[in-house]
Amino acid sequence: MDLVRLDMEVNPTKLDYYGDMSKLQSKSTLISDCKGDDGRRALILESTIFHPQGGGQPSDTGVITVADSDFKFIVQDVRSKNGIVFHYGVVESSGGDFEILLEKGKEVVLCVDESRRVLNSRLHSAGHLLDVCIQAVGLGHLESGKGYHFPDGPYVEYKGSVPQNEVQSKAKELELEANALISKGGKVFVAVLPYEEASELCGGCLPGYIPKGSTPRIVKLGDKPGCPCGGTHVSDITEIVSMKVSQIRTKKGMTKVFYTVGA
Structure with missing residues (x-):
């Protein structure tokens, strides 16, 4: 056809x-x-x-x-x-x-396939957790962009730079913050919501690509602000198990944070 x-x-x-x-x-x-x-x-x-x-x-x-x-x-x-x-x-x-x-x-x-779904969901959820941690470790000037949540090398890309002399320390801070949140745990909320309600869960605003009056699907990790997402996720943050921030790389005003999750 x-x-x-x-x-x-x-x-x-x-x-x-x-x-x-x-x-x-x-x-x-x-x-x-x-x-x-x-x-x-x-x-x-x-x-x-x-x-x-x-x-x-x-x-x-x-x-x-x-x-x-x-x-x-x-x-x-x-x-x-x-x-x-x-x-x-x-x-x-x-x-x-x-x-x-x-x-x-x-x-x-x-x-x-259950094993593939579980791994993909953990990697995707960990990418969202990085966004939360970025704010917590003083990198709030970075603007979250695309993520690559594939097992062969997951990362989240941000608009903005991290000074080269801070790369290693910030990677360690991000890792410690992420694992603290994983250890604490928290339910992962996912729902398709009216625009205004979705906006409220996302800190009072939604990205410009979400049309007003639409019903976006929102994911929210524990008590942290949510964000629009159509992927699959864990039901509780503890299911990520652990997280390793393997590298922070800044080039031409863009920063990639590479990570892995525990077995």
Whole structure:
């Protein structure tokens, strides 16, 4: 099916993980079995618990099956385009007629890889924790920008500089502050809220890219100010386990803070 036509014909995918990030298995309805822009096979569903890559967070992986059959679709990558979530992967099955099994309206079962979801959620939550710690250690002049919360080298990038002679000391201060907060713990609040209520939870204002009158999804770590985010997170700060600030690097007015989380 042509993706341009698909974008016009299919309703946005309902994101079930928005409301319950601990849910790792669910049922949904198949909308389409198609090919993506790069030729990969993709399944489009009415709803999904799979987090698509975005916001600096890698996608979930896992399996989609059809009840009462040996059909198994290995989800290798998940992407979102114009609100439609594409589950990319390969069919792994011992037999059966795929065209019949993948007819529109078929009920399917979604299973997310738990270990990958947990790690991604911990890394993403740790990135938000860094923002809190930046303020606490006297680096409030840094303006938070993009984050890269992938296991191969997570970091948060900030607009602004840290003097070279303070880099090591500030890295240590950030690490101590982060681990103190992790040890203390605190519930992580995540909800889709009306604009005014969301703004209040985020310290009285929202970033300019959030349209007024919209209903942004907000994440709030313990009693700290919240921020807009569409990713998955831990339910309590203690689940991050521990944090190591491995490096602070400033270049051309931008600062990257690299970190890892404990096993």
